[in-house]
Amino acid sequence: MDTREYRLYRSPWPSNRILSASADGQIGFWTTHKSSAPEVNTSLISGPSAKRRKLTTSTSTPQRGPLSLMDCHNGPATAVIFNPKDSTVAYSASQDHTIKTLDITTSSIVDTRTLLNPILSLSALPGIGHQIIAAGTTARHIALIDPRASAATIQAMTLRGHTNFVSSIFADPDSNYGLVSAGHDGTCRVWDLRSTRQGTKDEGLGVVGEAVYIIERESRKDKTTKSSWWRRS
Secondary structure, eight states: OOOOEEEEEEOSSSOSEEEEEETTSEEEEEESOGGGSOBOOGGGSOOOOHHHHHHHHTOOOOOBOOSEEEEOOSSOEEEEEEETTEEEEEEEEETTSEEEEEETTTTEEEEEEEOSSOEEEEEEEOOSSSOEEEEEETTSEEEEEOOOTTOSOSEEEEEEOOSSOEEEEEEOTTOSSEEEEEETTSEEEEEETTOEEEOOTTTTSSEEEEOSEEEEOSSTTSOOOOOOOOOOO
């Protein structure tokens, strides 16, 4: 089994819980408390190389297994986040084009949303009337998804401007409308969800958002793989 982890995500509340997304399509739910974590399943431990054997014999670092492992995706899971309003709910994304709503308590898949392209990054926005999920894709855009099972329209808006994969998204912690993204085009882009226009026919119509500010790397040849907001104290 390939157990390489793509992403780790901690709970937005003071917590000892962690989510992980793996290349084998699984989502892991973990605790950092040694006493409440189960013993590690030896079948999940990679085969020892000479270097790893040397390191293993020279350290006494405890190893623990996950509280649960969920088989969620048919391709590599690329992102997973907690619902910032409900600690028992999570969202995962994958190169299999899907976003899954997960019930952490029962380790079950509640809902599946399917997009047209592989998904690389996720972030949850509080929204105005209900929560919105922002999904960064390999198609160079960010899809704003309504995760509610009752939603008539899956994709509420599309943010366009990146010229390569959208590798990271982070919501503004102080606003319902702010978002920052990073892409393999070497830029970070700041978005305001109130800055919109009607999409063209080539863009699939619908509501389209454009970046209000663009930050370029000194060398545009380099990928930008991570973005975040800095909150003033």
